[in-house]
Amino acid sequence: MTESAGPVASPEPFRLGPDAVTPSLFNALQTGVVIARADATVITLSGGGAVAALQGLLTNDVEKPGDGAFLYAALLTPKGLMIADGWLGRRSATVTFTVPAEAGPRVRAVFTRSIPPKMARLADPAPDLAVLRLVGPQAVPAAQAAGFAPPAAGHVTGARDNPRWEIARAPDPAAFTLQIIAPVSDAAAITQRIVTAGAYDGGPAALECARILSGWPRLGAEVDDKTIPQEVLLDELGGVSYTKGCYTGQETVSRLHFRGHVNRLLRGLLFDGEPAAGAAPVLYLDKDAGRVTSVAWIPEGRVAGGGRWIGTAMVRREVEPGMVVRAAGRDARVVSLPFTLPFTAPA
Numbered sequence: 001m002t003e004s005a006g007p008v009a010s011p012e013p014f015r016l017g018p019d020a021v022t023p024s025l026f027n028a029l030q031t032g033v034v035i036a037r038a039d040a041t042v043i044t045l046s047g048g049g050a051v052a053a054l055q056g057l058l059t060n061d062v063e064k065p066g067d068g069a070f071l072y073a074a075l076l077t078p079k080g081l082m083i084a085d086g087w088l089g090r091r092s093a094t095v096t097f098t099v100p101a102e103a104g105p106r107v108r109a110v111f112t113r114s115i116p117p118k119m120a121r122l123a124d125p126a127p128d129l130a131v132l133r134l135v136g137p138q139a140v141p142a143a144q145a146a147g148f149a150p151p152a153a154g155h156v157t158g159a160r161d162n163p164r165w166e167i168a169r170a171p172d173p174a175a176f177t178l179q180i181i182a183p184v185s186d187a188a189a190i191t192q193r194i195v196t197a198g199a200y201d202g203g204p205a206a207l208e209c210a211r212i213l214s215g216w217p218r219l220g221a222e223v224d225d226k227t228i229p230q231e232v233l234l235d236e237l238g239g240v241s242y243t244k245g246c247y248t249g250q251e252t253v254s255r256l257h258f259r260g261h262v263n264r265l266l267r268g269l270l271f272d273g274e275p276a277a278g279a280a281p282v283l284y285l286d287k288d289a290g291r292v293t294s295v296a297w298i299p300e301g302r303v304a305g306g307g308r309w310i311g312t313a314m315v316r317r318e319v320e321p322g323m324v325v326r327a328a329g330r331d332a333r334v335v336s337l338p339f340t341l342p343f344t345a346p347a
Helices: 023-031 050-055 101-114 139-145 184-196 204-214 250-259
Strands: 014-016 034-037 040-046 070-076 082-091 094-100 129-135 155-159 162-169 178-183 264-271 281-284 287-299 307-316 324-327 330-335
Touching: 014 204, 023 034, 023 204, 023 287, 034 184, 034 204, 040 050, 040 101, 040 129, 050 094, 082 101, 082 155, 082 162, 094 101, 094 178, 129 139, 129 184, 129 204, 139 178, 162 184, 178 184, 204 287, 204 307, 264 287, 264 324, 281 307, 307 324, 307 330
Parallel strands: 014 287
Antiparallel strands: 034 129, 040 094, 070 082, 082 094, 129 178, 155 162, 162 178, 264 307, 264 330, 281 287, 281 324, 287 307, 324 330
16 A cells, blocks of 8 residues: 655755855764754643643654653644654753744644643743754763763753753754754854854854754655655654554555555665755656655865765655766766765765
């Protein structure tokens, strides 16, 4: 049995050009640590029924990991289509759900409509909260040197020197290592502490580069209003539980897992040259096979200007790793995600 996600839209891919990720920034991502502010919104739910309420709304198991858990999950429509993905932190009777900023109003609307006030209370929007993320193999040592005490992977806690700060450590294979939620007024001071401890102060491009290399979906690029979680590998990324109880959209997700498959999947691309701007179809044997969703120029080696274009694409499931396609006007080799460094030639 198969499940169709409907017609594939063809928006322009998300794009990181050669000026976005410098060799020094890329080196910090691969061997050191980068701190950057995420374009994200924090939605807070509190009360004795907060965990139970989200257990019935999100794709992952919110109850089983227990207090102090930090996990990835998605909010779906009743038909199993993605509204938003995000990171959930449990601290006692309070749960935070960090989602892409553009998804915040829609997620809040669903929570307001679905969760009775007597069960849990949805806090007022908090535009004064900043979400800082640390990426790179030295993220935990740098945070420790800056005076933070990062929890174990998959857990969240309050910062020991300021109860208003929340620090979480993502489980593998997340596109970042640590997340700190704090008032905007404290963000610069926190960033400076971690930079003094050896971090590279990056911007949004740093987080997007890490996201693309990790094969993580982005709302508005890989994820649209016709996306099913398995299409963008949410189950492989640890965002879906197949053993928990009922939740909104579960029927579609479970049916595909146990009795069918999706018709398209998120794959990586190694381009032979620069992909063309604009809408970017993927052709295989001169037939429509999908669309490019994100592209990025990745510096390689120590030679100035050295590097290559990579990308992600939603393609038909029969377009497998190793095949060569025509994507955004260039030949490209399809690869599995996450990307493996160093890159190999596309053809």
